Amino acid sequence: MGPASDSPRVERLWSEFAESLAGWFRARGARPEDVPDLVGETFLRVQGALDTLRDDERAGAWVGRIARHVWVDRLRRRALPRAETAVEDVAQDAPEDERPVAGFARWLRGAIDELEPAYAVPLRRFDVEGASQVELAAELGLSLPALKSRILRGREQVRARFERCCTILRDGRGNVLDAVRRADGRDCAC
16 A cells, blocks of 8 residues: 555544544643644654554554654653753753753752762763663673662662752642752752
8 A cells, every 4th residue: 555545544543533642742741832743743653654553443552652652752852961961051051941950950960979989970870971781880890780779779869868958849740840948958959
């Protein structure tokens, strides 16, 4: 079946699923102005992969799977830049609605730097710089379980430090709105 013969099939899927997909993307926190693009991108992928749809009765699940991939790809593209960009640059260049996240990223970098090197180095290299665990374990001369343990312990120490002094404010969807210093938060820069 060629692209011209698939057109009615794509149009049928569009009429059946476009509205519910828009709601699905909105429920996940997509900005209203991005929703039409996300739905459109989903259906471009639907059209490109239409030959893999074997059972029209399961089209909803199939289209939903494609939409999830579109959403994950969008989140990856919008993720904070890796270590090659200074955290201060991220905070300054971030759109106003993302500045709390950039401010938290700045605080997080400082908190990681204050850990013992045995925890700070693996945590920074893995969580901030994106190094693979296997390569990092070899680089540091650790077994993979030992590296994973150090990353976990480092995360726990950072979380405990943060929770001693600050509270994260979230919207109804769980998105970070701000970090607020607790009244009893001493020596805190969140």
